[in-house]
Amino acid sequence: MQRENRENNKIKGEIELKAASFALILSVHVVSGDVTAAQVGKLSSAITVNGQDLKLTVNDGTVMVNDAKVVKADVLASNGVIHVIDTVLLPKD
Numbered sequence: 001m002q003r004e005n006r007e008n009n010k011i012k013g014e015i016e017l018k019a020a021s022f023a024l025i026l027s028v029h030v031v032s033g034d035v036t037a038a039q040v041g042k043l044s045s046a047i048t049v050n051g052q053d054l055k056l057t058v059n060d061g062t063v064m065v066n067d068a069k070v071v072k073a074d075v076l077a078s079n080g081v082i083h084v085i086d087t088v089l090l091p092k093d
Helices: 002-027
Strands: 045-047 053-059 062-065 068-077 080-085
Antiparallel strands (some): 062 068
């Protein structure tokens, strides 16, 4: 019974760690406010909800967020504007 409890606690801990890691990664993909593609051209950076600075650039009509290319912009959602990128952004150490 004790071994089973230890195994269950270990699994629960791993799930909690993965959930926390996912939440951290997700927080790097969210900025406050509604920022449209038209507005990005006027910005050089944006701050994520976890405080990380994202570099925004536009070259020949291609919008970049750090090293990620925006492949679909201005997807309107009930809670904001979504811009689809081709790379997963990772939190800085």
